[in-house]
Amino acid sequence: MANKIYSRNNANDKNKLTSQDIRRYNWYIWRLVIAGFAFFAIMIMLIAFQVFGTLPSFRELENPKSDQASQVISSDNQVIGNYYIKNRTSVTYKQLSPNVINALVATEDARFYEHSGIDFQRTFSILAYNLIGKKQGGSTITQQLALNLFSERARNPFKRIIQKLQEWITAVKLERNYTKEEILTLYMNTVDFGAYNTYGISAASRTYFNTTPDKLTPDQAAMLMGMINGPGIYSPINHPDNALKRRNFVLRRMAEEGYLSAGQAEEFKQKPLGLQFKITDHNDGMATYFRAVLKREVQKILVDKSILKPDGVTPYDLDRDGLKIYTTIDATMQQYAEEAQKEYMRNLQAQFNDHWKGYNLKKAIPTFKALIDKGMHRSDRYASLKQQNKSDEEIREDFNTPAKMNIFTWHGDVDTLMKPIDSIVYCKMMLRNALMSMDPTTGYIKAWVGGTNFEHFKYDQVKMGTRQVGSTAKPFTYAVAIDDGFSPCMQVANEPITITGYGADWSPRSSPSETVPGVITLRTALARSQNWVTAYVMNEVKPQPVADLIKKMGVTSPVPPYPSICLGTFDASVFDMTGAYSAFANEGVWTEPTFLLRIEDKNGNVLYNNTPKVVQAINPQTAYVMTYMLKGVVDEGTGWRLRGKYGLTNPIGGKTGTTNDNSDGWFIGITPQLVTGIWTGCEDRDVHFRSTRLGEGANTALPIFAGYMKRVYANNKLGIKKNVDFVPPKSGVSITLDCGAYSQQQKGTNEVEKKLDF
Structure with missing residues (x-):
């Protein structure tokens, strides 16, 4: 028993830690702690010396890299869109x-x-x-x-x-x-x-x-x-x-x-x-078409002007660098323009659909099959199938197989099951529309509606697209005549005319139902859009001066000096035509249509200031007389609906335009403070209204102008006043605008000439 107790005590003595053992273990612990701190300190030093990778520099800390959206800012200081990654x-x-x-x-x-x-x-x-x-x-x-x-x-x-x-x-x-x-x-x-x-x-x-x-x-x-x-x-x-x-x-x-x-x-x-x-x-918000055009313009400016970041090397990235782009667009007027378009185009599309209901499109439109084939070959679906090495037969089979798709309607997008080929037909039969409204004195564009729906139809019809301008070209010929001394009260027989000397003889047509018989004044001829009198005036002033004036007034597309340009056989954009008409409302001064004011970096430093070009296109008297002529279109001519149907009684001038086969409908309206151009038509010119009553600009474009202006006039905060008229030039007007007085003058002149002859 004693031996057992001794053995147990001896074992306990061996298990006891001596002070030396404790010191030794403490030293191990402290060494571990010190080693840990040393390792941590070394790691911190290595990281500080960027052994494991670069750290942000002081400059980078002052200017941290974080992708920021660039803002599009309206003239009334609203953010109307962003560009971003x-x-x-x-x-x-x-x-x-x-x-x-x-x-x-x-x-x-x-x-x-x-x-x-x-x-x-x-x-x-x-x-x-x-x-x-x-x-x-x-x-x-x-x-x-x-x-x-x-x-x-x-x-x-x-x-x-x-x-x-x-x-x-x-x-x-x-x-x-x-x-x-x-x-x-x-x-x-x-x-x-x-x-x-x-x-x-x-x-x-x-x-x-x-x-x-x-x-x-x-x-x-x-x-x-x-x-x-x-x-x-x-x-x-x-x-x-x-x-x-x-x-x-x-x-x-x-x-x-x-x-x-x-x-x-x-x-x-x-x-x-x-x-x-x-x-x-990018498909949301207002002014979607405008923002797409603006983005291309800003990117071009940054490259062409070699605008670089402060390091003098790195170019700006519009989608990442948080630029502020100040524009002339008025957010309220832009909203009104988009509302007016949507309100009327919904109704016009219904007219168009009813107009074609029950017709076999392939028979009614001879080129329709070719248009659909062209649309198919231009589609993203076709390109994708080609990349998959599909044969033409397989591709055509795919286009004739129903598939889920989202289509645009004026009552909202619709998810449906439709053959892709039928979706192309659907798109071809959709009417398109564009509107631009600007201040004629500053050139500042206030509203820009480039199409009907940016998500589905991305092609901008304001600046990127050109269409035949029709009768909206007639005022250019009359402006040259006025500048040459013609009076709006001059009377001309409204009869067929043939112009020779410019290649093939040219004899314009005039619809019997729309022809005003007898002798009429130039003002009436423009107001009622008479082709024969307009051709007579062209024959008097000659094509070259008219073509020169059109170019001087800012039309950038080709305008060949042929007699037919008086009836608008050339193509132009809504952008150019609206800008050209602004010279009539601005005493003959063409101020380049402007939508970009300046570009700033994210810190507010100005990178670019835009200065529009200014040209005295016609003399102030001619411009004022042309406003009198264009007011006749609204008071007694093809633009009468603004008065009779839409109740706009203030001073307004303008011109309707309708091209061959009603492919394009135009209206360009002028007031002292706003000039607004509108175009309506289908994607392809061969698809159109079959009657002029429905397809003329007075029915397809003018009502949108009316809806837009009524909204603008109702908002007094915009400062667009109804009771303001065009101001005569300070030098006065020597051309007689009172046709009664003009007749008396002509009668007196004729009597004097008779006496001299005697």
């Missing part, structure tokens, strides 16, 4: 609601205002925070900003550790270079909000709540800030229950940190998410 628009700190800041800090970094980029207390107490319910991530807001600005989260664990240390160093640099307010602003402008390419608080506010960051309520701010840790899992669109729970968690954190009272937090928790979700892309 990432839908991100920067805001200033003052444009952020305090609710957003409070929700972010409470949720992501409660000690944000106390640390200098790295919160060591936070780092060592993450576990404790989570145990007491104050859920906190491992990174401060500044560290998250460093990741957002300069790198993407690595998936490899070792690389992620290196990246984390890089973020620490960058975070410290950020804190040294920026104020807390600036860091919060940078963070808000760079964070990803998930759905549909939405970056930054500005885009998120607009996408989810259709508001701006300064107007976000606490519950809205809580939902958006709750998405930051998981834009996918906390998406209010795909996972509304998760989003609601996360929002309520953020509201609780705001109350715990003193940004809300407990009662306020509970009140906001009871509210639904209240989304006003709207996907934003």
Whole structure:
């Protein structure tokens, strides 16, 4: 028994740690700790010396690289569109609601205002925070900003550790270079909000709540800030229950940190998410056609003018560099133009459909099959099938096999099952329309509607497309005549005429139902759009001066000096024709139609200022007399519907235009403050109304002008006044406009001539 006790005591003595053992173990622990700190310090030094990759330079910290959308800004200071790779628009700190800041800090970094980029207390107490319910991530807001600005989260664990240390160093640099307010602003402008390419608080506010960051309520701010840790899992669109729970968690954190009272937090928790979700892309918003044309123009300017970033080497990227593009477009007038188009084109398309109902298109339109074949060969579907090495027979079979597709209608897009070949027929039978409205004195374009639906029909018909102008060309011939001393009251027999000497003899036609018989004045001839009198005037003034004037008034497309140009056989764009008519309303001065004012960088530095060209195209007296002539079109001619049907009684001039076979309908209206040009027709000229009653410009284009102007006049804030008339030139008008007085003058002149002859 004694031996057993001795053995046990002896074993206990052996298991006891001596002081020497304790010192030795302590030394091992301290060596491990020191080694760890040394390794950490070495790693920090290696990272600082950029052994594991470059760190942002001071210049990069001053100018962080974050893709920002460039903004298109209207003349009334509204953002009407963006160009972007990432839908991100920067805001200033003052444009952020305090609710957003409070929700972010409470949720992501409660000690944000106390640390200098790295919160060591936070780092060592993450576990404790989570145990007491104050859920906190491992990174401060500044560290998250460093990741957002300069790198993407690595998936490899070792690389992620290196990246984390890089973020620490960058975070410290950020804190040294920026104020807390600036860091919060940078963070808000760079964070990803998930759905549909939405970056930054500005885009998120607009996408989810259709508001701006300064107007976000606490519950809205809580939902958006709750998405930051998981834009996918906390998406209010795909996972509304998760989003609601996360929002309520953020509201609780705001109350715990003193940004809300407990009662306020509970009140906001009871509210639904209240989304006003709207996907934003390049097909949305107003002035879509204009923005597409503007983008090409700005990109061309940046290249042609060699506009570079401050380093003098790097070119600007319109989709990434946050440029501000100031335009002449008035957002309200643009809205009115789009509304007027939609309102009438819906009705006109119904007229067109009824007009062709029951007709065999292949028989009624001889070229129809060729048009459909051409449309098929130009389609994206055809190109895709060709890339798949499909034979022509297989491609045609595909086009005759019903498929799911989305088509445009004036009552909204429709998902349907349709043969692709039938969809081409459908598109060919859709009427197109374009409108441009400008200030004739400044040249500033106020509204631009390039087509009927940008998503489905992307071709711009204002500037990119040209169509035959028809009778809208007639005023150019009369302007040359007026400049040569002709009077609007001059009387001419309205009878057939043949013009020779310019190749083949030319004899214009005149519809019997529209021909005014007998002797008529030049003003009546223009008002009633009489071809024979117009041809007579052309024969008197000759084609070359008319062609020269047309070019001088800004028409850039070819205008050959042949007699037929007096009836508008040449092609021109809505852009050029509207600009040309502006000279009539602006004392003969053609001011280049202008839609771009200036380009600024994201910091407000001006990169480009636009200065429009100015040309004295015709003398002021001729221009004033032409306004008198063009008012006759509205008062007593083909534009009478503006008075009789639409009730516009103010001074308005204009000209309708209808081309061969009613392929194109035009109306260009002038007032002292606005000139507006409108065109309507189908994609192909062979598809058109079969009757002039329906296809003339007075029916296809003029009503849109009326709808637009009535809206404009109803809004006094726009400053477009109804009671303003065209002002005579300061030098006076020597041409007699009173046809009664003119007749007396002519009678007196004839009597004097008789006496002299006697």
